[in-house]
Amino acid sequence: MHILLTGGTGLIGRQLCRRWLSQGHHLTVWSRKPAKVAKICGAQVRGIARLEDIGQESVDAIINLAGAPIADRPWTHRRKALLWSSRITLTETLLAWLESREQKPPVLISGSAVGWYGDGGERELTEDSPPVNEDFASQLCIAWEETAQRAEALGVRVILIRTGLVLSAEGGFLSRLLLPFKLGLGGPIGNGRQWMPWIHIEDQIALIDFLLHQNDAHGPYNACAPKPVRNRTFAKTLGSVLHRPAFMPMPAFALKVGLGELSLLLLGGQRATPVRLLAAGFTFQFTDLRAALDDLSSRL
Secondary structure, three states: OEEEEEOOOOHHHHHHHHHHHHOOOEEEEEOOOHHHHHHHHOOOOEEEOOHHHHOOOOOOEEEEOOOOOOOOOOOOHHHHHHHHHHHHHHHHHHHHHHHHOOOOOOEEEEEEEHHHHOOOOOOEEOOOOOOOOOOHHHHHHHHHHHHHHHHHHHOOEEEEEEEOEEEOOOOOHHHHHHHHHHOOOOOOEOOOOOEEOEEEHHHHHHHHHHHHOOOOOOEEEEEOOOOOEEHHHHHHHHHHHOOOOOOOOEOHHHHHHHHHHHHHHHHOOOEEOOHHHHHHOOOOOOOOHHHHHHHHHOOO
């Protein structure tokens, strides 16, 4: 199978490349720095700077994961514009390329996030739930999904991956927590009651691979473990795994002053559950947070 990836050099993309190379697939990564693709993703992975570089070579699937990190810095007007263009504008470019091709791939798997729902409070959120409130993160995900879904008009089946908080020893949000926790300064954020829909990186990669091979898969799927936890529980569990205390709270007002609108992402949460994945027959390897963190602990 020839698979085209955007965001192939990111945390999830790198792991997907490893898995699919081991399965014998042919991989192409569309990247701003194509010369670095082979080093990051694997020597057999081809990096391209323009989609036109594929020529008339057939493509069997597109995995669209590109997007600047959403929580790396405050949401200034300039940062919001970058977050928007790195997702929506890039996906529009992908659609224009698709439209120009005679032979179109049968499936597009496109990224999204549980932030699509906004701050869900205590509500349990399945794929059938509407957005609870539309903050910037929610608006961004809604627009990203709507843009990707336009591929359906071209005869391409579209799968949307609403990813939760990915637990990995190679990067992502967990790596940002390590220093304060290792210094004994970790603890809950705000009141600690907000829900955290987490997922182990191994399950994240496995479910994308699973959906790629389900010929009837379409629409949104919550990519998070079946048992979300509250932020206070997450902090306590991470502290226990690292053998550090986890009682130093981060006051909500300090986050609001320091991060502005971005603080809403940290102080809110989603009690999201993977109803459609479970119904499709996907089996999670990690359903318990302590077990997931224990698995990663030696590499943290």
